[in-house]
Amino acid sequence: MTRTLRIGDQVVLDRERLAGLFEAIRKLGYVVHGPILSDGAIVLGPIESDRDLPIGWRDRQDAGTYRLERREDDAVFGYAVGPHSWKRLLFPPKRSLWRAEREGARFHLLPIVEDTPKLALFGVRPCEMAAIRVQDRVLANGQYQDSNYASRRRQAFVVVADCHEPGGGCFCASLGTGPTEQGEGWDLAMTEILQGRHRFLVRAGSSKGLDVLRALPWTETSPADLQAAERQRQRALRRMGRRMNPEGAKELLYQAASDNHWDEIAQRCLMCGNCTMACPTCFCVTVVDRTSLDGSQTERERVWDSCFSLEFSYIHGGSVRFSPYARYRHWMTHKLASWQDQFGTMGCVGCGRCIVWCPVGIDITEELETFRSRVGGNREAVR
Amino acid sequence: MRAIPKAKRPKLAVWKFASCDGCQLSILDLEDQLLEVLGSVELAYFPEATRAVLKGPYDISLVEGSITTRHDAKRIQEIRRNSAFLVSIGACATAGGIQALRNYANLRNYIQAVYPRPEFIDSLDKSTPIRNHVFVDFELRGCPVSKEQLLEVLNALLNGRKPNIPAYSVCLECKRKGNVCVMVAASRPCLGPVTQAGCGAICPSFHRGCYGCFGPAESPNGASLAAWLRRLGQDDEAIVRLFRSFNAASEAFHSVSTAHENPKPQG
Ligand code: SF4
Ligand code: SF4
Numbered sequence: 001m002t003r004t005l006r007i008g009d010q011v012v013l014d015r016e017r018l019a020g021l022f023e024a025i026r027k028l029g030y031v032v033h034g035p036i037l038s039d040g041a042i043v044l045g046p047i048e049s050d051r052d053l054p055i056g057w058r059d060r061q062d063a064g065t066y067r068l069e070r071r072e073d074d075a076v077f078g079y080a081v082g083p084h085s086w087k088r089l090l091f092p093p094k095r096s097l098w099r100a101e102r103e104g105a106r107f108h109l110l111p112i113v114e115d116t117p118k119l120a121l122f123g124v125r126p127c128e129m130a131a132i133r134v135q136d137r138v139l140a141n142g143q144y145q146d147s148n149y150a151s152r153r154r155q156a157f158v159v160v161a162d163c164h165e166p167g168g169g170c171f172c173a174s175l176g177t178g179p180t181e182q183g184e185g186w187d188l189a190m191t192e193i194l195q196g197r198h199r200f201l202v203r204a205g206s207s208k209g210l211d212v213l214r215a216l217p218w219t220e221t222s223p224a225d226l227q228a229a230e231r232q233r234q235r236a237l238r239r240m241g242r243r244m245n246p247e248g249a250k251e252l253l254y255q256a257a258s259d260n261h262w263d264e265i266a267q268r269c270l271m272c273g274n275c276t277m278a279c280p281t282c283f284c285v286t287v288v289d290r291t292s293l294d295g296s297q298t299e300r301e302r303v304w305d306s307c308f309s310l311e312f313s314y315i316h317g318g319s320v321r322f323s324p325y326a327r328y329r330h331w332m333t334h335k336l337a338s339w340q341d342q343f344g345t346m347g348c349v350g351c352g353r354c355i356v357w358c359p360v361g362i363d364i365t366e367e368l369e370t371f372r373s374r375v376g377g378n379r380e381a382v383r
Numbered sequence: 384m385r386a387i388p389k390a391k392r393p394k395l396a397v398w399k400f401a402s403c404d405g406c407q408l409s410i411l412d413l414e415d416q417l418l419e420v421l422g423s424v425e426l427a428y429f430p431e432a433t434r435a436v437l438k439g440p441y442d443i444s445l446v447e448g449s450i451t452t453r454h455d456a457k458r459i460q461e462i463r464r465n466s467a468f469l470v471s472i473g474a475c476a477t478a479g480g481i482q483a484l485r486n487y488a489n490l491r492n493y494i495q496a497v498y499p500r501p502e503f504i505d506s507l508d509k510s511t512p513i514r515n516h517v518f519v520d521f522e523l524r525g526c527p528v529s530k531e532q533l534l535e536v537l538n539a540l541l542n543g544r545k546p547n548i549p550a551y552s553v554c555l556e557c558k559r560k561g562n563v564c565v566m567v568a569a570s571r572p573c574l575g576p577v578t579q580a581g582c583g584a585i586c587p588s589f590h591r592g593c594y595g596c597f598g599p600a601e602s603p604n605g606a607s608l609a610a611w612l613r614r615l616g617q618d619d620e621a622i623v624r625l626f627r628s629f630n631a632a633s634e635a636f637h638s639v640s641t642a643h644e645n646p647k648p649q650g
């Protein structure tokens with residue numbers, strides 16, 4: 001080590017030194033979560049060291065199907081995103097909001113223990129980093145702040161890992177959210193290099209990240225390292241499973257509001273809501289009130305909801321989006337069009353989860369193309 | 384829902400029709416909350432728990448089982464007349480149950496095959512849900528019902544609020560739990576996408592497909608799921624068997640099983 005590292009400096013960390021990275025992060029008091037093998041998929045769970053990672057595994061993904069396979073090498077990041085997304089940790093599926101106790105004709109609030117663990121998110125992919133930024137905008141930096149999300153997010157230590165093995169559902173390259181476009185919001189970014197000596201290019205994106213990186217036995221990068229990384233990036237771009245043309249998607253979908261192709265999609269769509277649960281940017285929730293039998297206590301719990309449920313749009317008199325086509329239309333139009341009006345970005349980061357984890361393989365990229373091909377063509381009003 | 388008058392403990396009756404008793408037993412299964420439940424209501428009729436019988440009318444009637452005899456078809460009318468709230472519980476009471484498989488066969492043949500003296504058997508051709516006979520205030524699904532949901536319905540009735548019983552798919556519960564989808568990751572047939580939540584996605588949590596014991600979800604698209612199951616290599620016979628079990632006679636499952644039946648039923 002010959003110089004003082006600064007934020008943004010790219011250095012090399014040998015594969016054998018990866019365990020040290022985990023130690024350094026844990027020493028700062030973080031509970032590390034990252035990719036692990038479980039039930040035939042790569043999911044997110046607590047990890048202690050590099051040994052818990054799915055080393056030497058890859059996935060084969062396509063619409064409605066996912067399979068694990070052994071790799072021929074010992075890649076640490078040789079797979080794409082799985083069924084879980086980091087919103088499980090930053091925006092948990094269930095959370096207690098408040099409790100109250102009756103006191104004669106009045107009531108008083110009872111304290112709830114808010115769990116805001118100091119999390120380290122290890123192996124966040126660029127598209128997932130983009131998804132976290134989308135949720136930051138909605139849940140932490142918008143008009144209404146979710147304090148629990150904001151504090152989990154503020155405390156989190158984020159390690160981004162570039163993708164060199166995109167999945168069959170992936171289309172981050174089309175949306176500029178990957179495979180190596182890390183954007184902002186992380187503490188460390190890693191690029192795994194498989195060619196030659198197994199190593200990682202590492203950069204710090206924050207002072208927290210810099211403290212960790214400085215404590216590691218890094219070495220200087222050589223031009224060969226950068227060339228290898230670029231070759232890998234080009235290969236990843238060529239192997240992107242899907243593509244989406246976001247050009248004019250907003251106007252296109254607004255114009256397609258009464259296209260009868262929505263009905264054709266609805267014939268296949270199960271209204272099951274898997275796409276919304278799997279999507280890393282979907283943030284909708286509902287609240288459930290529970291009472292004690294004697295009515296003396298009550299608790300309000302928040303749970304992930306889906307715009308595919310009838311209750312989601314229920315108001316006095318019934319559900320606004322009653323017909324299946326209206327529910328799928330709402331979802332897709334929100335992701336690709338109205339999200340832009342609402343939050344200034346797309347609601348989609350191109351991770352492909354909604355395609356892969358849809359039980360009947362409905363493909364948002366394909367549907368967008370279908371609408372595009374029908375513009376000015378044989379569209380008929382559904383109502 | 385209207386609130387039960389707070390002044391007195393509401394009278395609760397538990398009735399049985401063609402069924403296995405599993406749903407009523409989930410009341411006794413409440414263990415931790417059982418004493419509190421029994422303290423909040425007056426047990427007026429519940430032969431599984433007590434021999435004491437109080438006369439009607441009843442504030443809450445829980446009805447288990449399907450209607451399979453003329454005698455029962457009359458009895459349910461009587462119970463309805465005597466009950467302020469009638470809640471049908473379980474797949475039998477809400478869809479006809481597993482015994483509705485008779486709806487797809489000739490009852491005479493079954494009776495001849497099973498009973499030594501078939502002439503003593505007086506049974507209806509079809510097993511039908513309670514809703515087909517009387518007005519039902521609330522239906523609780525499941526084979527058996529979930530004891531937590533049963534408690535929630537009683538709780539809601541006692542507190543005069545709407546029960547939190549979602550009608551969306553099992554998949555929402557499955558994904559919230561963080562399960563890896565057995566259809567996507569293992570091509571295992573799963574009825575979760577067309578089945579109503581409430582069980583907590585028990586089967587997928589143990590790596591098997593949902594077999595639909597909670598009956599159709601609010602917007603079931605069984606035809607599309609069945610078409611996908613064909614692509615996953617399931618044949619018509621397997622699809623019929625999948626959709627034709629505890630909730631065979633529910634409209635949404637019935638239409639899929641008959642569409643895949645070979646040869647197609649006549650008429
Ligand atoms: S809409 Fe689909 S591809 Fe886009 S971010 Fe959500 S899950 Fe990923
Ligand atoms: S698009 Fe797929 S995952 Fe989403 S609700 Fe429809 S069937 Fe379910």
Ligand code: SF4
Pocket residue numbers: 274359553554557558562563564565566567573574575576584587592593
């Ligand atoms: S395992 Fe079954 S219930 Fe769970 S998400 Fe998949 S299809 Fe739905």
